[in-house]
Amino acid sequence: MLALAWPLVLTNLSQFALGLTDSLFLGRVGTLELAAATLGSNLYFAALAPTFGLALAAAPLTAQTRGRGRGHLRGMRRDVRAAFWAVAAGTIPTWLLLWNTEAVLLALGQEPALAALASDYVRAMMWGMPLFCGFIVLRGFLAAEQRPNAALVVSGFGIALNVPLNYALIHGAAGLPALGVAGAGLASALCNLAMLAGLVAMITRDRRLRRYHLFGRLWRFDASRLREVVAIGLPIAGAMALEITVFSAAALAMGWMGALAVAAHAIAVQVAAMTFMVPMGIGQAATARVGLATGAGRPVAAARAGWVAIGFGAGFMALAAALLVLAGRPIAWLFLDAANPGAAETAELAATLLLVAGLFQLADGVQAVAAGALRGLKDARVPMLLAGLGYWVIGLPVGIALAFPAGLGPIGLWIGLATGLFIVAGLMLARWTRLSRAGGLTTQVALFGRRRRAQVRRSRSDRDTALTTDRWPR
Structure with a gap:
């Protein structure tokens, strides 16, 4: 588990560092710019959730296909191709929403100046959205192959590229105009392009991986596989959207309290999101390991993989909680320049919010890893409902x-968010506890096996019908 998890964790941290770099640069430009980028990124990630969830479906699909062994080369290629199709289908409506960021934020009661700046940021960043989702599809494939290091190397390159791009595009350098917040968004989009291109190059050059021919005949439409991606990906997307949008709604509520509250919220969210990258990576490893064991028909190994991952996630987040409780104020000042107006008030409020964030770290880690283990079983619909109950109803x-x-x-707003996280963690853990018992997980494995065999029979029937129609047309 650790061998697979640590590169995924570092990959998540490196991807998170792209947004963190934007915040660090913009925080020194001004509080207004930092607040605008925070509002814009919250809307961006809320709109991204459906397409991102469809991209994440590639991980459990390819893992279970790999675990079954026989015919996995063709099967994993079909999984990846269907995930690419799903990402392409989700991109256009998402772009239409993001292009109208200013109108959306104004309708939600945000200040006109913040809404205009946030629109500049999002309109520049949105072009990298399908590229980022394509990267996630390929990362899921590599996790199923238990070859996560390529994604880690490419993500590290993305961080190294993002720093000079931010400096050049925000402030203007090397003959480029100073674009401000739009420059930060454009830098992120260019880094997503570079990371996807780098991962494609590494896969096509690797002797073992290029035998899958992942990028051959991408135009082929595979209806049965696409249905499976949608059936798994949409509940994953729903659960992610519920979690992302609850923090986005919190950011909008902060906007009703003024720019200082939004800036403090941005700092606290950035730090909490950074610690969250570790259990998120462990959860992705759990998806792969549980999926491989489930596909191979080994329920005891699947249960063991899930529990080991939950233990790792809980242990790390307990340490993160202690750090945030003890060092909230120094951490807050890392994002601010004391010379800027309102910096002291923002730092004080951010330190208090980080104290609350420290209290819900353990719950956040447990729910993230448990959700990842459940995805390895292709169990996504019930976790989505549990997330909706915890985040939005309570x-x-x-x-x-x-x-x-x-x-x-x-x-008070953050205390409510912490309450929701504790409830979701308890419900996710209870769900995994029930399914991970030997009888329950054996039943799940048998059920997925029957479903898979039925899908294969339908696919063969469709193929035979197509051949008959081609040879003897009416």
Whole structure:
């Protein structure tokens, strides 16, 4: 588990570092620019969730196909191709929404100046969205092959590229105009292009991986595989959208409290998101390991892989919680320049929010890893419903009630988010506990086997019908 998890964790951290670099550069430009980029990125990731979830479906699909062994070369190629088709289908409506960022934010009650700057940021960054999702598809394939290092190397290159691009495009250098927040968005889009191109090059040059011919005949439409991607990916997307949008809604609620509250929220979210990258990577490793064992018909090994991953995630997040509780104020000042107006008030509020974030670290880690283990079983619909209950039915309403009627402001909003995370963690852990028992997981493995065999029979029937129609047309 560790051999597969640590490159995935570092890959997540490197991808997170792209957004963190934007925040660090823009935080020194001004509080308004940092707040605008935060609002824009919250809308961006909320709109990205459906397409991102479809891309994530490649990981459990390819893992179970790899675990079955026989015919896995063709099967994994079909999985990846169908995931690419799903990403392409989700891109256009997402672009249409993101192009109208300013109108959306104004309709949600944001300040006109913040909405205009956020639109500049998102319109530049949105062109990298399908490239990022394509990278996620290929990363899932590599995780199923237990070859995650290529994605790690490419992500490291992306970080190295993002720093000079941010400096040049935000401030203007090497003869380029100073683009401000739009420059930060464009830098992220260019880095996504470079990372996808780098991963494609590494896969096609690797002797073992190029035998899959992943990029051959991408234009072929595979309806049965696409249906499977959608059946798994949409619930994953739904669960992600529920989690992402609850924090996006929190950012919008912060916007009603002023730019200082948004900036403090941005700092706290960035730090909490950075620690979250570790259990997220462990959860991705759990998806691959549980999927491989399930595809091979080994329920005991699948259960063991899931529990080991949950233990790793909980252990790390306990350490992260201690760090945030003890060092919140120094961490907050890393994002701010003392010479900027309002920096001291922003740092003080951000330190308090980081204290609350420290309290929910353990819950956040457990729910992320448990969700990843459940994805390895292709169990995505029930986790989506559990996320909706915890985040939107309980977490956000409690936070808004504490923030406004109770008068606690930003702190009350974050207490509500923490409450929702604890509830989701408990429900996800209970779900995995039930399924990981020997009888329950054996039943799940048998059920997936029957479904797969039925899909194969339908595919063969469709093929035979097509051949008959071609030879003897009416």
